[in-house]
Amino acid sequence: MSLKIIILGSSSATPTSNLFPTAQWLEIGNKRFLIDCGEGTQMQIRKNKLSFARLDAIFISHAHGDHCFGLLGLLSSLDLMKRQKELFLFAPPQIVELVDFFFYRHSEQPFSYLLHRIPVKMGEKYLLHSTAFANVYTFPLKHTIDCQGFVFEEVFPLKNVNPIKIKEYRIPACDIPNIKKGFDWSSDEGHTIPNEELTLPLPRALRYAYCTDTIYLENLSELAGSADILYHEATYSSSESAIAPLTGHSTAVEAAKAALQIGAKYLLIGHLSVRYKDSSQLVNEARQIFPNTYFARQNSRFILDRKLMNLLIEDPKETVHAQS
């Protein structure tokens, strides 16, 4: 298990001839999640040689087309591929309604697979999806329409036992599962050994926060908690800082402030306005405040090493090893 982010698209508003709108593939806690699904996402999944079959859940931040217009095509193609595994869709109510209207109006089971269609409670902060090895939290952002951010967090349901202590107390094998679950152990003589003594500390649970589209939020750390990597939209340069909030967007500097606020180790920025021909201007602006800023370039991969907390960046242009 590790944390891996693959950028399928990161352009803003209308797609260009070769830049796809927002979509990210996230691998965390042995799960494969798709975050947003702009038009052409299924082509980008193929291009990046990712496994459609292994996709576990889709999360849609808001109902603007550049974040969701690839959804109908993807759901339909999964059916053409004869997918069997269930799939979870977490999306704003009007997107769930759109899926229902188009696919489920005349059929209760239009697909080869079971699609769990779960409307996100817009404007609320809560645990959205809980699985054995990963939890997903959602919280409200501030955009021109209702829009949610997400935090993806590893979960370790079982602790590893300390073999030295198990041997020392002669604990029988049949008691191990309960110790792994976190229970203390009592000997036949009535001695209770606290669980902490019998188990190894849990590994650090990695967290990824995803924030697009939004103005800068002063209370982001209350909403999202902390995160190792933050993806934050950076539609504008500081010179457009007056426009940004009017359009429900942030500047690169504000993205950097958000990263500082939640104690992120790495910041990925995307959703740059098409007016910027090159990402370097906005990346440099953010780096003045938060040096570990990288552009979420289409088809790039970010892989976080849990032990060293180093970030391997496989960018189509170059490979970078970043240190926190």
Place this chain on the structure above:
Amino acid sequence: MSLKIIILGSSSATPTSNLFPTAQWLEIGNKRFLIDCGEGTQMQIRKNKLSFARLDAIFISHAHGDHCFGLLGLLSSLDLMKRQKELFLFAPPQIVELVDFFFYRHSEQPFSYLLHRIPVKMGEKYLLHSTAFANVYTFPLKHTIDCQGFVFEEVFPLKNVNPIKIKEYRIPACDIPNIKKGFDWSSDEGHTIPNEELTLPLPRALRYAYCTDTIYLENLSELAGSADILYHEATYSSSESAIAPLTGHSTAVEAAKAALQIGAKYLLIGHLSVRYKDSSQLVNEARQIFPNTYFARQNSRFILDRKLMNLLIEDPKETVHAQS
């Protein structure tokens, strides 16, 4: 005015990493028409440097995703571009309902432009759209769901007068407009000169027929009439001729038979199954029956010369001048 076809996408079913599903841009009678609108069509319009602003109407053949899932994104992007000119959408009822559901449920005028949403009467043959310089007819194909073909035809609303005759009969300038409209002319002395004598023969009206997705139709010429260029799907090779009708599709040889049947001068084939790595096998099969067959390769352009009836083919791989 001429007849120009630009292939935006011609792959079948699911898009691949670099091949877009069906969409064509047609220029005829001074109009710009989009025929089908698979996912990613708006990216292909950009890539082919076509003018979004000049688009006049969209025609959707049927409700399968590879022919319509780019529609919501395109309509939305036209609004982001602040389009002002009205736009016509002719689509199967469930696609019009989808557009209504997503965009018009909470707003009578969601776009910067007026979108005329016209459900096609599926299963019927009729004049669908009439403009000053082009008519569009529709007719039923046979597929796994309701699916319509289209014939696009040039219209010449005004005849050109024969200047020699105008001079000979000393016809005053104020009478010319009516003669152009096809009326006979009467002199003050009561002599009537038939319109045919005063005007030049109309140019030949070019016709383009579009047939996808469908099995081979024995009565295509009754449905579509004749056409100079036929686009016909050719999903399968002859070796799969047993599968083709079961899936509602045609073979390349059947596409060739369709071209012969309607007296086409040129046949374009597309919608090839992904099992064929190369178009040459299917093109060669069709050419055994109809030599002037060409693959509707993505990003290729077909321009028909009215006088010589030659076809200029600007294929990304090569440029070809074909003669009928």
